[in-house]
Structure formats: C-alpha cells, structure tokens
Amino acid sequence: xxxxxxxxxxxxxxxxxxxxxxxxxxxxxxxxxxxxxxxxxxxxxxxxxxxxxxxxxxxxxxxxxxxxxxxxxxxxxxxxxxxxxxxxxxxxxxxxxxxxxxxxxxxxxxxxxxxxxxxxxxxxxxxxxxxxxxxxxxxxxxxxxxxxxxxxxxxxxxxxxxxxxxxxxxxxxxxxxxxxxxxxxxxxxxxxxxxxxxxxxxxxxxxxxxxxxxxxxxxxxxxxxxxxxxxxxxxxxxxxxxxxxxxxxxxxxxxxxxxxxxxxxxxxxxxxxxxxxxxxxxxxxxxxxxxxxxxxxxxxxxxxxxxxxxxxxxxxxxxxxxxxxxxxxxxxxxxxxxxxxxxxxxxxxxxxxxxxxxxxxxxxxxxxxxxxxxxxxxxxxxxxxxxxxxxxxxxxxxxxxxxx
Amino acid sequence: xxxxxxxxxxxxxxxxxxxxxxxxxxxxxxxxxxxxxxxxxxxxxxxxxxxxxxxxxxxxxxxxxxxxxxxxxxxxxxxxxxxxxxxxxxxxxxxxxxxxxxxxxxxxxxxxxxxxxxxxxxxxxxxxxxxxxxxxxxxxxxxxxxxxxxxxxxxxxxxxxxxxxxxxxxxxxxxxxxxxxxxxxxxxxxxxxxxxxxxxxxxxxxxxxxxxxxxxxxxxxxxxxxxxxxxxxxxxxxxxxxxxxxxxxxxxxxxxxxxxxxxxxxxxxxxxxxxxxxxxxxxxxxxxxxxxxxxxxxxxxxxxxxxxxxxxxxxxxxxxxxxxxxxxxxxxxxxxxxxxxxxxxxxxxxxxxxxxxxxxxxxxxxxxxxxxxxxxxxxxxxxxxxxxxxxxxxxxxxxxxxxx
Numbered sequence: 001x002x003x004x005x006x007x008x009x010x011x012x013x014x015x016x017x018x019x020x021x022x023x024x025x026x027x028x029x030x031x032x033x034x035x036x037x038x039x040x041x042x043x044x045x046x047x048x049x050x051x052x053x054x055x056x057x058x059x060x061x062x063x064x065x066x067x068x069x070x071x072x073x074x075x076x077x078x079x080x081x082x083x084x085x086x087x088x089x090x091x092x093x094x095x096x097x098x099x100x101x102x103x104x105x106x107x108x109x110x111x112x113x114x115x116x117x118x119x120x121x122x123x124x125x126x127x128x129x130x131x132x133x134x135x136x137x138x139x140x141x142x143x144x145x146x147x148x149x150x151x152x153x154x155x156x157x158x159x160x161x162x163x164x165x166x167x168x169x170x171x172x173x174x175x176x177x178x179x180x181x182x183x184x185x186x187x188x189x190x191x192x193x194x195x196x197x198x199x200x201x202x203x204x205x206x207x208x209x210x211x212x213x214x215x216x217x218x219x220x221x222x223x224x225x226x227x228x229x230x231x232x233x234x235x236x237x238x239x240x241x242x243x244x245x246x247x248x249x250x251x252x253x254x255x256x257x258x259x260x261x262x263x264x265x266x267x268x269x270x271x272x273x274x275x276x277x278x279x280x281x282x283x284x285x286x287x288x289x290x291x292x293x294x295x296x297x298x299x300x301x302x303x304x305x306x307x308x309x310x311x312x313x314x315x316x317x318x319x320x321x322x323x324x325x326x327x328x329x330x331x332x333x334x335x336x337x338x339x340x341x342x343x344x345x346x347x348x349x350x351x352x353x354x355x356x357x358x359x360x361x362x363x364x365x366x367x368x369x370x371x372x373x374x375x376x377x378x379x380x381x382x383x384x385x386x387x388x389x390x391x392x393x394x395x396x397x398x399x400x401x402x403x404x
Numbered sequence: 405x406x407x408x409x410x411x412x413x414x415x416x417x418x419x420x421x422x423x424x425x426x427x428x429x430x431x432x433x434x435x436x437x438x439x440x441x442x443x444x445x446x447x448x449x450x451x452x453x454x455x456x457x458x459x460x461x462x463x464x465x466x467x468x469x470x471x472x473x474x475x476x477x478x479x480x481x482x483x484x485x486x487x488x489x490x491x492x493x494x495x496x497x498x499x500x501x502x503x504x505x506x507x508x509x510x511x512x513x514x515x516x517x518x519x520x521x522x523x524x525x526x527x528x529x530x531x532x533x534x535x536x537x538x539x540x541x542x543x544x545x546x547x548x549x550x551x552x553x554x555x556x557x558x559x560x561x562x563x564x565x566x567x568x569x570x571x572x573x574x575x576x577x578x579x580x581x582x583x584x585x586x587x588x589x590x591x592x593x594x595x596x597x598x599x600x601x602x603x604x605x606x607x608x609x610x611x612x613x614x615x616x617x618x619x620x621x622x623x624x625x626x627x628x629x630x631x632x633x634x635x636x637x638x639x640x641x642x643x644x645x646x647x648x649x650x651x652x653x654x655x656x657x658x659x660x661x662x663x664x665x666x667x668x669x670x671x672x673x674x675x676x677x678x679x680x681x682x683x684x685x686x687x688x689x690x691x692x693x694x695x696x697x698x699x700x701x702x703x704x705x706x707x708x709x710x711x712x713x714x715x716x717x718x719x720x721x722x723x724x725x726x727x728x729x730x731x732x733x734x735x736x737x738x739x740x741x742x743x744x745x746x747x748x749x750x751x752x753x754x755x756x757x758x759x760x761x762x763x764x765x766x767x768x769x770x771x772x773x774x775x776x777x778x779x780x781x782x783x784x785x786x787x788x789x790x791x792x793x794x795x796x797x798x799x800x801x802x803x804x805x806x807x808x
Contacts, residue, residue: 072574075797077574160704167703293700390475
C-alpha cells in the first residue's frame with residue numbers, strides 16, 4: 001500500500017514528455033489517502049544526496065498540468081551513476097526524510113541506477129520500494145515495445161527531414177543530417193517517416209546496427225546523386241567501423257566521456273563535417289551541406305506526439321498503482337496489444353537495467369542503407385496524429401518553343 | 405491591365421511560407437479574365453533560360469492550397485545571378501512564350517535580379533512588367549517593416565531556444581546555438597523571444613551588427629556561468645571581427661562562395677565547434693555543447709507563424725493587383741500601421757534591390773550581447789499566435805535534515 005512520503009526524480013537526457021511521467025506520478029500519488037507528501041529530487045540522484053528536494057504536494061494541479069505539457073526535465077536531471085558510497089549517502093537521506101517509495105524516471109542508465117539503489121537498500125535492510133519509469137528518445141529499452149520520449153523525438157526528426165527533403169529539391173545538392181542514437185538507430189530511422197512522394201528524402205539511412213564503411217557510403221551517395229541530381233542522407237551519430245569504433249572519434253583527437261563511460265557524440269558538428277568533407281573531396285560534388293540535429297530533437301518546444309504524451313503520463317500513473325498494490329521493485333513496461341493500442345506490465349528491474357535494445361533485423365533493408373516497411377508500420381503510430389502533409393505541385397509541363 | 409501570360413518564379417533560400425506567395429500570385433492572377441495562362445518557372449531564372457515551365461493554370465485550387473501550406477519552394481529555387489548574356493536568354497524565352505508579366509519572389513539578391521531583368525527588358529524594348537515579391541528569413545530587405553518568411557523562422561528559433569534553455573537548466577553547462585543571418589541579426593535576436601521566467605536563456609545574444617571579440621565573449625560567458633552555473637548563447641553565423649572578416653572563416657582553410665560572392669556560412673558546424681572549443685580551453689568549463697541550427701530553421705515542417713502565412717499570401721495577391729492596375733515595375737513592401745496591423749505599398753525596385761537592412765541600434769542592448777525590449781515588442785507579433793508556453797514548477801523547498 002502506498003503511504004507516507006514518496007519521492008520522484010528524473011535522470012538522463014531530457015525528453016519532450018518526461019514531465020508528463022513526473023506529473024503522472026505526482027498527481028496519481030496524491031489520490032491515495034495514505035500519502036503524506038510527494039517530494040521531487042532536483043537533478044536526479046544528485047538531488048537526493050544533496051537533500052535538494054521540492055515539495056510537489058504544494059504544487060497546484062493547474063501548475064502541474066502546465067509543467068506536464070512542457071518539454072525537458074522540470075526537476076532537473078543528472079548523468080551521475082551512483083557507486084556504493086553514493087548509494088550509502090542516498091539511504092542516509094531517504095531514511096532521514098522517512099521516504100519509503102522512490103520513482104526514478106529515465107533510460108537504461110537510470111534503470112540501472114534504480115537497480116543499484118534497490119539492491120543497496122536491501123543490503124542495508126532499509127524498507128524502500130524502487131520503481132523505474134521508462135523514458136528515452138533512443139527507444140532502446142529492452143522488454144518495452146517502445147519508450148516514452150521516442151515518439152515526440154521521432155516526430156521532430158520526421159518533420160525536419162520532410163522540410164529538408166523539400167529544401168534539397170528546391171536547391172539541389174547533397175545533405176547529411178546527423179541524428180542522436182548511440183547504439184540504437186530507431187531515431188535516425190524515423191527520418192524515413194518524412195517520405196510521401198516517390199523520390200522524397202531521405203534517400204539513404206545509416207543506423208549503428210550496421211557497420212559503416214566510408215567507401216560503400218560514398219558509392220551509395222554517388223548512385224542516388226547520379227540518378228536524382230541530389231541526395232538527402234540520415235546518419236546516426238553512433239555509426240561505427242567494423243571494430244566498433246565510432247566514426248566521429250576516428251578523426252577527433254579530443255574525446256569526452258561521461259560518468260557511464262560513454263563517449264560524447266552530441267554537441268559537436270564534427271561527424272556531419274567529416275561526412276560532407278568526404279563527399280566533396282571524393283565525389284567532387286560542389287553543394288554539400290551537413291547539419292547536426294543536436295539538442296533540438298529532444299527539447300524543441302511545440303513538437304510533440306499526442307500518443308507519446310498520453311503514454312508518458314500513463315507510465316507515471318501506472319507506477320503509482322503498481323507501488324500501491326504491492327508489487328515490490330520493478331519497472332513499468334509498454335507492450336503493443338493492437339494496431340494501435342498498448343498495455344502496461346510490471347517487470348523486474350534486472351530485465352531492463354543497463355541493457356540496450358537495438359533495431360530488429362526485419363526493420364533494416366538488406367542493403368543496410370534504408371529501413372523497411374516493417375519499421376514504418378512500427379513507428380508510424382508513435383509520432384502521433386495531425387502531422388502536416390508536404391504537398392507538391394502536379395506540375396503540368398509547358399511545351400518548349402526555342403528548345404523544342 | 406493584367407492580361408495574357410504571366411510567369412512566377414521563386415529565388416534564393418526557401419522559407420516556410422514562400423509557397424503562400426506563389427499561390428497568392430497564381431490564384432489571384434486566375435481571377436482576371438484577360439489572363440490566359442499562369443506559368444511557373446522551375447528553379448527561378450534558371451528555369452526561364454532552360455524553358456523549364458509548368459502550367460499553374462492546370463493546378464486545382466485544392467492542390468494549390470495544399471502546396472501553399474507546405475514549406476520551401478515548390479517551383480524550385482536558384483542562386484543564379486543573371487549577367488547580360490543570361491538576361492538576353494531570358495528575354496528570348498519570355499518573348500517566344502509571349503509572357504508579359506514576371507513575378508519574382510525572393511530576397512535582396514532576387515530583387516536585384518528582378519531589377520536587372522527589368523532594365524534589360526527596357527533596353528531591348530521588350531514590353532515586360534517585372535514585380536518583385538518580398539521573401540527572406542533574414543528580414544533584411546530595406547523599406548519593409550519585416551519580410552515574409554522571417555516570422556516563421558523566428559518562431560522556430562524561439563521554440564528551439566525555449567527548449568534548449570529548459571534542457572540546459574535540467575543538465576547544466578554552456579550551450580552555443582548558431583543561427584542563420586549573414587549581415588542582419590534579426591533571426592538570432594529572435595532567440596530572446598524564448599524567455600519567460602527570470603534567468604531563462606538565451607543569456608547572451610551576439611548579432612553581426614556588432615563586432616565580435618573573442619576575449620569579451622569569453623568574459624561574458626564567465627560572468628553568466630559564475631552566476632547561474634550554466635549559460636545559453638545565441639550566436640549569428642555572420643559574426644565577424646573588427647576588420648569585417650567572418651569568425652568562421654578565420655580558422656577555416658576551405659571557404660566556399662556562391663554566384664553572388666557570398667561566403668558559405670551554413671551547412672557546417674565549424675563556428676559552433678570553434679566557440680565551444682574556446683570556452684572549454686580558456687574557461688575550463690567541462691560540459692560545453694554547440695549546435696548549428698542549419699537548414700531546419702527555414703524548412704522544418706509544421707513550425708509556422710499564422711501572421712507570416714497570411715502576409716506571405718497577401719504580398720503575392722497584392723503583386724497581382726499592382727500589376728493589374730498599371731503601376732509598372734516595382735516591389736511589394738510591408739509597412740506596420742498598428743499594433744499589430746500592416747499595409748502594403750508598391751515601391752521602386754531600386755529602393756530595395758541589392759540593399760541590406762540591419763537591426764536598428766535601439767534593438768540591441770548597449771552591452772552588445774543582448775537585445776532590448778524594443779526588439780521584443782517589434783518581433784513578438786511576427787511569430788504568430790498559439791506559441792506553447794514553457795512552465796516551471798513553483799518548487800517549494802523541503803527543509804534539509806542532515807545538512808540543516
């Protein structure tokens with residue numbers, strides 16, 4: 001039974017809908033009479049050890065609803081990965097504040113943090129229920145059909161490539177757009193949802209599930225450019241060579257790593273510049289442009305999937321219900337049960353924590369440079385309703401006179 | 405009186421609403437009984453010399469309305485700047501097709517093209533009416549209060565920085581966002597429209613109307629970062645040193661120029677990487693990220709200002725009316741006549757062609773690293789209605805126990 005004080009925190013990269021989950025936890029918790037306080041930790045586990053809590057019980061429902069509709073992490077986030085000492089500090093604080101239930105909204109790193117905190121609580125015989133609430137634009141959590149945050153980010157990527165494809169048709173050339181995704185190519189693959197007419201871009205899609213070979217890449221670009229006089233390419237920031245080394249680090253001297261040991265891939269235009277440079281140099285194409293979508297794809301105000309919003313809200317609400325009805329520690333997982341409908345289940349933390357799901361082989365074209373219809377059918381419902389449609393002229397040609 | 409065949413073309417960089425102007429021309433022209441055909445030239449003046457026309461008379465109104473709501477240039481665009489030989493080819497084609505009125509939708513380069521074509525027509529005694537229809541996300545056309553395309557691009561930039569500011573508050577560090585704009589800082593300045601609460605980003609805004617000095621820049625960043633523990637910076641791609649040399653070209657060996665002699669600034673992450681590198685190296689700040697907004701800001705599907713859409717449509721419609729009522733050659737200009745209301749006038753091509761308007765001194769803070777309220781009052785109506793609001797928690801603090 002849910003009672004006493006509950007604590008919610010947000011970890012990892014912000015998304016367009018992570019606040020829906022936080023508000024889902026906060027508002028649903030307040031419906032249970034035994035709950036005395038709902039605290040929020042500022043900046044994830046860092047806010048716990050710093051005793052940096054805000055009292056969400058004092059937020060008005062109206063204010064919480066406005067925050068729910070706001071992208072990024074309203075409580076603040078962190079990349080900290082707690083070790084044993086860190087966890088001991090967490091327990092000391094949770095005990096001092098008499099917190100009995102901890103909800104951590106985040107991705108695979110955050111679910112691993114929840115798992116470690118849960119284990120340390122057991123070792124210390126501290127009565128703590130730890131529940132992980134899924135979130136990641138990378139869509140790479142195991143067990144889950146997909147994850148909250150992905151649909152809205154995918155909508156951004158699809159909307160961006162729809163515009164880029166039109167732009168590239170208006171002023172021809174080669175365009176490389178670099179999309180987030182370290183190990184999983186789902187978000188990059190979402191670029192393909194931009195296509196409507198024949199020959200719409202992206203014409204080539206490269207995901208980290210396949211080895212990236214510069215020679216093959218250049219050959220692919222040449223084929224498309226020779227045929228259409230232009231080429232739009234979606235590339236994951238996580239593309240790597242056969243040894244697994246990220247392409248972006250091969251030519252970069254200055255590699256930055258976070259507390260989880262991950263190489264910093266975003267926040268630099270290096271990969272796009274490398275690829276556009278290679279296309280200019282090796283293929284002799286003059287107008288070659290590259291953009292790195294960077295932080296816009298996870299935080300842009302006003303690009304959100306309604307499906308994603310609803311599900312993000314519900315995983316927060318379900319987390320409270322699972323806690324109340326005594327399921328112990330675990331993570332809320334999303335399962336597709338129709339076309340399109342979902343149901344939620346309560347899953348052991350160990351099945352999700354620290355693991356990474358990648359795109360199924362059926363979603364990637366045999367050529368390795370595109371997605372399949374199976375991926376499109378999978379991803380289309382996730383980006384939500386009301387996507388604007390890009391329309392072309394029918395363009396009846398006029399008979400030439402001088403050059404007839 | 406408008407009669408016979410009319411031709412419309414689109415030049416320069418695509419925008420979210422340039423198709424509104426094209427459709428405004430096409431649909432309004434079709435209302436005049438004397439008009440026998442409305443042609444569109446593919447890829448601007450290039451399509452004229454190539455006799456690459458489509459017959460817009462055969463487009464359904466429904467199709468044209470769908471195209472009007474689609475970003476980028478549906479007819480295709482060009483960066484060509486016609487010289488004398490080029491213009492002779494244009495005349496030969498226009499004469500052969502018996503085209504009497506030419507509408508060119510574009511920015512200052514395109515208005516200059518319209519002016520040259522107009523002059524060459526007069527020299528060749530060819531009875532041609534040339535009308536320029538304004539368009540540019542840079543907002544840098546003289547005489548005009550503002551230009552179609554700017555409002556939607558400004559909405560994109562404001563939406564992006566609103567999200568970035570939230571993201572930066574959730575995971576602290578320094579962020580540099582590079583925005584388009586060669587000589588005029590209007591679009592970069594629009595980042596300031598993202599602010600709602602105190603300490604919202606962008607905290608620093610650098611426009612090309614002021615000389616950029618790396619030492620002052622780093623000092624500014626240090627002040628903000630020391631105060632807030634984070635810093636969001638909006639920088640124009642066109643920032644330059646005291647000699648006028650673009651910062652991006654100072655460290656780049658490989659400079660690309662277009663037919664107008666403009667150095668290529670977009671389509672590369674070089675400037676953002678230079679600035680983030682300097683902040684890391686000189687200020688010793690660890691988490692420094694940079695994004696170059698690139699082509700997304702002018703083509704993103706679904707980010708449009710309703711005000712901008714309506715005005716883009718009307719400048720196309722007014723162009724037809726000015727042509728019909730015998731005003732000769734000229735350009736349609738937009739003038740603010742209320743808060744907020746606009747009127748249109750017909751202006752000599754020479755007053756706009758090839759000239760560049762920059763931000764007024766009253767719009768830039770004395771510090772040179774921010775905008776003023778005068779800019780906000782000027783720009784706010786242009787980004788249109790229905791902007792989502794980013795909301796914060798009220799965040800009642802919880803009393804610390806262990807660290808009390």
